[in-house]
Amino acid sequence: MIPITKPALDKNDLKHIKNVLSSKILTDGFYLKKTENIIKNYIKSKFIAVTHSCTAALEVSTILINLKHGDEVILPSYGFVSIANAIVLRGAKPVFVEININDLNISYEDIKKKTTKKTKAIYLIHYAGNACEIEKISRYAKSKKIFLIEDTAHAFLGKYKNKFLGTFGDIGVFSFHETKNIVGGQAGCISINNSKLIKRANFILDKGTNRKDFIKDYKKKIISYKNNKKFYSWVDLGSEYRAPELSCALLYSQLLKVKKIQNLRKRNWNIFKRLIDKLNTRKCYLVKSSQKSTSAFHILALIFRSTKLANDFKKILQSQEVAATFHYVPLHKSKMGKKFCNYRIPLTEDIYNKVVRLPLYSDMSKGEINKISSLIKSFLIQK
Ligand SMILES: Cc1ncc(COP(=O)(O)O)c(C=O)c1O
Known part of the structure; x- marks a missing residue:
């Protein structure tokens, strides 16, 4: 079976994992610090913490902005469940909004329509690695004094007008899950761009304690007695959100080759784009980025004219051992979502079952690309 995604793993990854095991430092070590610094410098963020998932980073964000009962939070219904959970876990109300037909990104117009006096934050997703209308949404959020959080799970190193996605809003969150462009096994990170929010971040990430103040040298785990305080203590809300060393070692190794991985994904994505452009079909179109942005090339997705065409296409590919799948099911139609909507x-209700995701990863072989291409071609030229 040709899978939808495959992590780009090699023996260098193993070397870094072995380093962790020989060091016997399994938390708060060299690799955590190193990956945080690399990401911070790379995307030009004010604060980065590597977490055990993007889900964890989302939860940190909802604590940081003090979401509470009575607050409303805007998010796309066509999106991932972790945003909705993070909002509801704080007692706030998710307000689901529409997407755009061309790129399945959150609709700026619907955000404006659904904003009320109770709106505390907007959570958006840069779907498939392609930028939302981030400048417009960011300007709007500022004018209304609403927090803006960018779910950049798909879009690490994607850009809008030369600025990295995840650094426009107050907070950006990222995923390095097994299915993402680069992986830490299960890992993620939070980027904080609003300086006022930085102070509490380490408390929340460290189970609500001021523990970080007491660890002077991460590598040697030297405990300093800052301000004559001998113990760290409970100072805020929090949980265990940091990533373990083994994940960070893998993530570090992946960061060293991230440019190569991204270039290969881009090359493969463009092969399929050129094919679809050439076929000039009316049966479907490709989800792609706007002119002013640089995609992270995370997802290869087609939107078909009808559900039947999408289902027929999926069936044919699956029968030939090529993974072709649906993507998000609207959150507002789910058992939990209905409680809030x-x-x-x-548009979301109409389009979600016309979306078909196809395999995309860095080390796709020529044979795999040719097989998928010929299946696409024969389906799209058929009357
Ligand atoms: C948009 C979006 N946000 C958040 C997540 C959660 O990421 P993680 O698995 O790292 O918690 C995902 C997972 O695929 C996602 O697609």
């Missing part, structure tokens, strides 16, 4: 979101 009693209105229609028409």
Whole structure:
């Protein structure tokens, strides 16, 4: 079976993992610090913490902005469940909004329509690695004094006008899950761009304690007695959100080759784009980025004219051992989502089962690319 995704792993990854085991330092070590510094410098962020998942980073974000009962939070219904959970876990209300037809990114117009006096934050997703209308949304959020959080799970190193995605809003969150462009096994990170939010971040990340102040040298685990305080203590809300050393070692190794991985993904994505452009079909179109942005090339997705065409296409590919799948099911239509939403979101409801995701990863072989290409071609030229 040709899978939807495959992590780009090699023996260098193993070398760094072995280093951790020989060091016997399994938390808060060299690799955590190193990956945080690399990401911070790379995307030009004010604060980076590597977490055990993007889900964890989302939870940190909801604590940081003090979400509480009575607050409303805007998010796309066509999106991942972790954003909705993070909001509901704080007692706030998710307000699901529409997407755009061309790139499946959150609709700026619907954000404006659904903003009320209770709106505390907007959570957006840069779907498939392609930038949302980030400048417009960011300007709007500032004018209304609403927090903006960018879920950049798909879009590490994606850009809008030369600025990295995840650094426009107050907070950006990223995923390095097994399915993402680079992986830490299960890992993620939080980027804080609003200086006022930075102070509490380490408390929240360290189970609500001021523990970080007491660890002077991460590598040697030297405990300093800052300000004559002999113990760290409980000072805020929090949980265990940091990533373990083994994940960070893998992530570090992946960061060393991230440019190569991204270039290969871009090359493979472009092969399929050129094919679809050449076929000039009316059966489907490709989800792609706007002119002013640089995609992270995370997802290869087609949107078909009808659900039947999408299902027929998926069936043919699957019968030939090529993974071709649906993507998000609208959150507002789910069992949990219905508790918060009693209105229609028409485009989302219409489009989600016309989306087909195809395999995309860095080390796709020529044979794999040719096989998928010929299946696409024969389906799209058929009457
Ligand atoms: C948009 C989005 N946000 C968040 C997540 C959660 O990421 P993680 O698995 O790292 O918690 C995902 C997972 O795929 C996602 O697609």
